[in-house]
Amino acid sequence: MINNIINLLGKFLPKRGFVQVWRRHFLVWSKSAVTSLIGTLGEPFLYLLGMGYGLGRFVGQIEEVDYLVYLTSGILAASSMNTATFEALYGGFTRMTRQNTFQAMLATPLRVVDIVAGEVAWGATKSLISGVAIYFVGNLLGSIPSPTAFIVLPVVFLSGVVFTSMALVVVALAPNYDFFLYYFTLVTTPMFLFCGVFYPVDSLPATVQLVANMLPLAHVVAIIRPLTIGLPLENLLFHLIALFVYATLTFFIAVQLLKKRLIV
DSSP states (O other): OHHHHHHHHHHHOTTTHHHHHHHHHHHHHHHHHHHHHHHHHHHHHHHIIIIIIIIIIHHEOOOEEEEEHHHHHHHHHHHHHHHHHHHIIIIIIIHHHHHHHHHHTTTTTTOOOHHHHHHHHHHHHHHHHHHHHHHHHHHHHHHOOTTTTGGGGHHHHHHHHHHHHHHHHHHHHHSGGHHHHHHIIIIIIIHHHHSSSOOOGGGGGGGHHHHHHSHHHHHHHHHHHHHHOOOOSSSSHHHHHHHHHHHHHHHHHHHHHHHHHHHO
């Protein structure tokens, strides 16, 4: 009975081979790491300077902290979403349809679930790299006041797992690159605008609050902001469970959809 359960789980869970997928992506990325880091850091850095200092002069404080401090935590959360999403959508789709990397991997003992796990691990790693860069800049600007704010970095990695898994579902369904515009318009942009990156969610109408609080980025912001600012962290277990559910469901949906697309 136990052996049957283990064999059944083995069909759905990735094996250690996914590390080789991650390693392959890392080696490719390392050849253009400097350029990639500049691009990854550029947009969040401009947001911090332009909105943190410019708009911050007029906003003043939100929830008794300077707007630049408030915004930095939001940008840190949003960057984890954007970095993972772009890597999974454009990188994953290119590897699948233009470079035939996924098909080449399937010619080895790797399975689809291993490939997806490697993609998720790499997308989360890219989020972590982006998060470390923003954390460093935030410290230079003095907008990360908590001395224990480095604890947010594992949360950034978890956020990368969630948003890479979600994006891979879109990759599995997309006929071309233009299809990604639907995902940006209907999913990531609303989360970027309404999930607490720039202002508290509770300033929105009640119905919008309800929807926003159900979205994964709202849970990421709810964990990262208190840790970054040094405020009490509330409902941590609830937010972690919500992110785990998002990651698990979308991961296995992506696996099943990619099986249908890759295995004829």
